[in-house]
């Protein structure tokens with residue numbers, strides 16, 4: 001069977017700050033009902049840095065780091081723990097994860113040392129030999145991060161909030177930062193500006209002043225790989241899911257002879273297809289048994305949220321669609337857009353098959369991982385039911401073991417046990 005690839009531009013042009021802005025929206029989803037944490041932290045920190053008269057480059061790095069500071073948090077449970085306690089025993093784990101994620105992506109590696117220290121009390125940090133601008137940036141993020149947590153718990157802005165945080169001056173927060181934060185926090189405008197739509201507009205303005213930093217395809221893939229790991233870390237059941245889907249999709253793309261520019265974009269789309277899952281509460285994602293109508297709605301919106309974030313990051317083009325259409329059926333009875341065979345690009349149909357195959361090859365709360373023969377039978381049933389593309393499933397069946405190995409492979413390429 002031949003597939004007609006969607007025509008894609010040879011070079012996708014993506015600016016680093018543009019991508020950070022869009023992808024930080026996905027991180028902010030982890031707040032579930034309290035979304036926007038990273039944006040509020042970035043804006044509060046930037047307003048304080050302006051008062052501190054930090055240089056523009058320094059402020060720019062601060063905003064980037066603030067938007068991504070919680071990239072080490074994937075689980076909504078951990079996010080809740082971070083909001084519920086001012087100081088919490090397990091808080092450093094997410095700093096270390098964030099450090100590792102950012103350090104692995106060259107265009108973001110300069111932010112890693114800041115994120116590593118964003119919960120280190122000032123009394124320790126000042127003696128750790130950390131470069132002063134890094135230490136102050138990390139501590140400012142810590143301070144406004146805790147301000148947002150205290151605020152989210154219902155403590156009134158202004159003096160009551162300052163009374164709570166003031167107890168941690170010197171021990172946790174640098175006195176010179178507390179001075180400017182006190183001044184800012186007593187102004188009503190400091191809090192009003194953190195409400196939507198001003199919040200998003202102002203944060204975009206903060207990053208809009210610097211010259212664009214175009215990313216190469218290798219860098220885009222690196223960024224997508226990092227977010228794929230963040231998505232997969234949400235649940236032990238989805239470990240390596242995004243990477244496995246990308247591997248299967250790539251093998252399928254090569255089988256159908258898709259051009260290399262298409263393969264590159266399809267890999268990025270596959271790594272990011274479940275980005276919207278960051279908004280699904282952990283309890284719901286791991287739930288066994290039937291879902292209520294409201295729970296089903298919450299689940300269904302993840303593909304829509306993927307679409308919205310990716311069209312902001314990469315434009316309203318093929319990449320966002322290939323990723324977001326992974327639960328559409330060729331019959332038109334999938335979700336959430338209800339597109340059918342005529343609307344679904346081949347790349348989206350490939351990712352849809354790769355998604356099902358990888359999920360079946362992996363353990364789920366309600367079943368053991370399935371082997372190649374069981375998976376082939378289920379895929380056939382889904383073709384028969386008008387869910388998956390028959391030609392794509394046929395290609396999988398021709399080389400079943402190789403696809404199954406891709407689906408379950410560990411990062412080093414060894415099959416999972």
Ligand SMILES: [Fe+2]
Nearest residue numbers: 037069070145
């Ligand atoms: Fe945070």
Ligand SMILES: [Fe+2]
Nearest residue numbers: 273274302326
């Ligand atoms: Fe999904």
Ligand SMILES: [Fe+2]
Nearest residue numbers: 241273274355
């Ligand atoms: Fe998926």
